[in-house]
Amino acid sequence: MNRWCYFEGAPDPAERVLGQCTGCRLYDGDVKTNYKDGTISVSTHKITYHGQNVTLFIPLRLIISANSVPGSWNHSPKVELFAQQWEQSLKPPGPQSTSRSNEVRFAVAKKRQEDFAVQIIQRALEERVWEKQARQSQTIPGILAASGKSRGIGAVVKSQEAKHEKENAMTSEGLQDLKKLMKHADDLAKLAQTAATKVDGQDEVAKLRSMMMSLGLENDNATGELGLEKELAVVCRPLIEKSGGMMVMEEAYCALNRARGSELVSPEEVYSAAKSISKTYPAAGLLFKKYDSGIAVLQDSSLSDAAVVERILALITEFPEGLTAENYSAKAGFSPIVAKEHLQMAELKGDLCRDDSSRGVKFFPNLFQLHSC
Amino acid sequence: MRKRGIAGIKDRNKIKEKTAEKAQELQKADLEHVEKQFSVFKERLEHFAKNHRSEIRKNPAFRKQFQAMCAAIGVDPLSSSKGFWAEVLGMGDFYYELSVRVVEYCMAYRDATGGLIALSTIAKSLKAEPADIETALGKLRTLGKGYQVIGKGSTAIVQAVPGEFSDDAAKLVEYSSKHNGMVCQSSVERDLGWSSLRFCSLVETLAREGTVWADAPPAREIQYWFPAVFSS
Numbered sequence: 352m353n354r355w356c357y358f359e360g361a362p363d364p365a366e367r368v369l370g371q372c373t374g375c376r377l378y379d380g381d382v383k384t385n386y387k388d389g390t391i392s393v394s395t396h397k398i399t400y401h402g403q404n405v406t407l408f409i410p411l412r413l414i415i416s417a418n419s420v421p422g423s424w425n426h427s428p429k430v431e432l433f434a435q436q437w438e439q440s441l442k443p444p445g446p447q448s449t450s451r452s453n454e455v456r457f458a459v460a461k462k463r464q465e466d467f468a469v470q471i472i473q474r475a476l477e478e479r480v481w482e483k484q485a486r487q488s489q490t491i492p493g494i495l496a497a498s499g500k501s502r503g504i505g506a507v508v509k510s511q512e513a514k515h516e517k518e519n520a521m522t523s524e525g526l527q528d529l530k531k532l533m534k535h536a537d538d539l540a541k542l543a544q545t546a547a548t549k550v551d552g553q554d555e556v557a558k559l560r561s562m563m564m565s566l567g568l569e570n571d572n573a574t575g576e577l578g579l580e581k582e583l584a585v586v587c588r589p590l591i592e593k594s595g596g597m598m599v600m601e602e603a604y605c606a607l608n609r610a611r612g613s614e615l616v617s618p619e620e621v622y623s624a625a626k627s628i629s630k631t632y633p634a635a636g637l638l639f640k641k642y643d644s645g646i647a648v649l650q651d652s653s654l655s656d657a658a659v660v661e662r663i664l665a666l667i668t669e670f671p672e673g674l675t676a677e678n679y680s681a682k683a684g685f686s687p688i689v690a691k692e693h694l695q696m697a698e699l700k701g702d703l704c705r706d707d708s709s710r711g712v713k714f715f716p717n718l719f720q721l722h723s724c
Numbered sequence: 725m726r727k728r729g730i731a732g733i734k735d736r737n738k739i740k741e742k743t744a745e746k747a748q749e750l751q752k753a754d755l756e757h758v759e760k761q762f763s764v765f766k767e768r769l770e771h772f773a774k775n776h777r778s779e780i781r782k783n784p785a786f787r788k789q790f791q792a793m794c795a796a797i798g799v800d801p802l803s804s805s806k807g808f809w810a811e812v813l814g815m816g817d818f819y820y821e822l823s824v825r826v827v828e829y830c831m832a833y834r835d836a837t838g839g840l841i842a843l844s845t846i847a848k849s850l851k852a853e854p855a856d857i858e859t860a861l862g863k864l865r866t867l868g869k870g871y872q873v874i875g876k877g878s879t880a881i882v883q884a885v886p887g888e889f890s891d892d893a894a895k896l897v898e899y900s901s902k903h904n905g906m907v908c909q910s911s912v913e914r915d916l917g918w919s920s921l922r923f924c925s926l927v928e929t930l931a932r933e934g935t936v937w938a939d940a941p942p943a944r945e946i947q948y949w950f951p952a953v954f955s956s
Contacts, residue, residue, distance in 0.1 A: 421904050462903065525776045525786060529793065532772050537797040539765050546758045555755055562762050565807045567799040600867040602831075605824045615820035616805045618866040645869025688885070711932065 352379035356445035374460030380451030395480035419465035584635030595684035597650030673713025830884035838935030839885035840952035905954030
């Protein structure tokens with residue numbers, strides 16, 4: 352709060368107002384001050400508060416950063432400015448000589464105004480219009496003035512900026528290299544695709560396919576890698592048996608990679624291994640299934656839809672008040688997601704009816720169907 | 725002039741054969757050419773990796789750029805764990821493992837906030853960059869319609885319960901993320917142009933599932949809060 356000073360005098364001729372917010376209140380740290388219902392005005396040179404018959408200001412050159420604090424139940428949205436202390440010799444009189452905080456805070460009246468204000472302030476800080484003038488007139492020192500002697504926070508900011516610039520420089524060189532690399536990759540991708548239209552014969556096709564896969568092009572990876580199917584079976588079978596006979600693909604992916612520990616495989620590879628497992632490795636007794644909702648599972652091959660429905664109908668007799676997904680999941684051992692899919696699938700088949708109320712969704716045997724024979 | 729008679733046929737077959745042979749030769753040459761180009765590219769990638777591997781590992785902005793550029797040329801660098809990119813740049817294990825951790829995190833915490841989790845929360849808890857989490861989630865989509873991302877950037881929300889989350893529900897979540905996780909009937913009707921029936925039936929469903937919490941402050945409109953959003 353001690354950064355604010357009384358403004359007496361005329362605005363700079365080159366000064367432009369960039370934005371304003373009404374209904375603002377100044378804070379001293381976390382404490383409200385009596386400077387309320389004022390207008391905060393951001394110009395190219397300073398931030399001004401006008402209200403309660405005074406005008407206070409802080410020059411932009413003292414502002415290091417600005418950020419917004421969104422409001423909540425009982426706190427209005429605020430803008431927080433981290434500002435340097437005034438230079439001893441230059442500080443005009445102000446309302447307070449001490450401050451509870453090094454941050455200048457003010458509250459805005461409406462939501463989103465805090466973001467708006469911060470944007471304007473940040474832009475003004477970037478443009479540094481006041482500094483361009485200062486360099487010409489050499490009267491007022493700026494934070495990162497060309498004078499070279501920056502002390503305290505100014506010096507830290509300067510070195511941080513220099514470091515940031517260095518990082519950016521690295522990135523731009525890396526980026527150039529990356530662009531060239533990508534151009535090469537693009538040409539290669541096009542070449543491969545042209546070749547794909549002309550190539551013939553199993554061997555050639557296989558060769559080209561594997562090349563395209565290494566580049567990241569082909570999507571249907573039927574690599575004939577029996578290794579992965581076997582791995583999948585070994586890792587997932589015990590888990591599948593523990594969870595009622597099926598597991599969601601994401602869990603299968605996690606289980607497989609956790610078991611590996613290193614040299615992990617991609618989701619695509621797991622997915623295509625699962626899809627083909629019933630054909631390429633029937634000994635595993637596993638089947639891949641994708642529900643209408645888009646959920647994909649790896650399940651025991653004996654667990655057909657009909658078997659699932661039968662199980663549900665047997666179970667439902669224990670729940671005369673209706674079967675919920677939670678009950679079903681707990682009783683049958685399936686994960687809640689799989690349980691939900693089963694109930695919906697049975698409903699679609701016409702074997703179950705749902706009752707959707709404020710108490711949740713409950714399923715009942717479809718008596719309409721049973722009685723309409 | 726065409727040759728007549730059997731001799732003519734024989735000759736024509738011979739020509740056909742020869743042409744077929746030649747075509748095969750050309751194809752072979754084509755394929756050889758492609759193979760050569762691939763190995764040239766691999767060398768180039770290895771050179772790139774030597775210079776920039778650590779930067780890719782440390783700089784998330786670089787990774788984001790990299791992903792975007794790959795997508796632009798129709799290449800998925802993470803689709804094969806044995807592909808150039810995964811192996812040479814070492815990105816495979818990083819993202820595959822991150823995907824595993826994201827799934828495990830979502831499985832553990834999704835019920836706490838009604839199936840929704842803020843992307844920033846996942847990022848903070850897993851000590852990873854939000855952009856990388858987003859990439860990891862994108863990869864998981866291959867496994868089935870599991871994790872949907874609603875909204876963009878730092879306020880994105882992940883729907884971590886696979887299944888139906890209607891478009892309307894997603895829109896409401898996105899709207900709430902711009903208002904600190906809160907929505908009320910009047911502002912939704914005004915800003916999104918929804919009818920009161922549309923709003924009320926949706927919030928009723930969401931409240932039942934625990935995705936929103938209703939708060940009725942005295943003498944004010946009921947506020948509906950998305951715990952996933954405001955606790956991020």
